[in-house]
Amino acid sequence: MGNELTATGSGSIEPDPALLARLDEVRDRVAQATRDAGRSDEPTLIVVTKFHPVDLVERLAAAGVSDVGENRHPEARDKASAAEGLGLTWHFIGQLQTNKAKQVRRYVDAVHSVDRPELLRALSSQERPLDVFLQLNLTSDPGRGGVVGDAALEELATEALQTEGVVLRGLMAVAPLDEPPAAAFARVAAASERLRALAPQANALSIGMSHDFVEAVQVGATHLRIGTAITGKRPT
Numbered sequence: 001m002g003n004e005l006t007a008t009g010s011g012s013i014e015p016d017p018a019l020l021a022r023l024d025e026v027r028d029r030v031a032q033a034t035r036d037a038g039r040s041d042e043p044t045l046i047v048v049t050k051f052h053p054v055d056l057v058e059r060l061a062a063a064g065v066s067d068v069g070e071n072r073h074p075e076a077r078d079k080a081s082a083a084e085g086l087g088l089t090w091h092f093i094g095q096l097q098t099n100k101a102k103q104v105r106r107y108v109d110a111v112h113s114v115d116r117p118e119l120l121r122a123l124s125s126q127e128r129p130l131d132v133f134l135q136l137n138l139t140s141d142p143g144r145g146g147v148v149g150d151a152a153l154e155e156l157a158t159e160a161l162q163t164e165g166v167v168l169r170g171l172m173a174v175a176p177l178d179e180p181p182a183a184a185f186a187r188v189a190a191a192s193e194r195l196r197a198l199a200p201q202a203n204a205l206s207i208g209m210s211h212d213f214v215e216a217v218q219v220g221a222t223h224l225r226i227g228t229a230i231t232g233k234r235p236t
């Protein structure tokens with residue numbers, strides 16, 4: 001695919017009207033879903049830019065996007081570095097190897113995919129604080145990312161609260177494809193209640209993707225991770 005890591009901030013990137021139209025449409029639908037849910041607080045829109053070149057990130061920033069999501073190091077590192085100066089908030093949303101954690105925390109503001117105590121220990125730091133979300137595995141496949149079960153979640157939350165340089169924000173999950181998203185998200189909401197019994201401030205919910213963000217807003221998503229509905233098809 002050839003990630004063209006061009007210089008940024010020059011305003012030389014030509015606009016993409018189709019991208020802007022999709023972005024506007026998603027923003028409208030998020031606003032509508034928020035009103036329909038009787039909420040006054042709109043969730044944070046994280047645009048997932050994985051596989052796309054940094055030009056897309058620049059176009060999004062020019063359109064007022066403040067938060068972007070990536071799932072692989074070093075692709076994420078290269079883009080964050082090329083887009084430095086745009087003032088974006090970078091969210092790491094993919095499975096993260098323990099031995100990459102220190103590098104990743106240097107260029108991201110949040111890691112949404114924390115699912116084991118060793119990863120928390122690797123993310124600990126005396127440098128700037130990092131937001132973390134604990135990932136739940138909502139599938140029946142234990143090989144997927146995320147913790148399974150209340151005991152594992154509580155253990156992970158306790159570790160997060162004791163980890164230096166880490167701010168426990170809440171939970172993250174991906175709805176399985178073989179189940180209505182609302183049913184899966186209801187389990188996340190229940191887990192969030194248990195988490196808040198341990199950590200009252202850890203009330204964030206990073207749920208909702210291109211095909212299920214309306215349902216996610218309904219159950220209280222605070223962070224939406226939306227890719228293709230905004231970016232179009234990902235390059236392969």
Ligand SMILES: *Cc1c(COP(=O)(O)O)cnc(C)c1O
Nearest residue numbers: 048071093209210225226227228
């Ligand atoms: C790719 C990805 C997304 C975005 O998916 P879309 O279906 O393109 O919106 C969200 N969350 C995670 C964890 C992802 O890997």
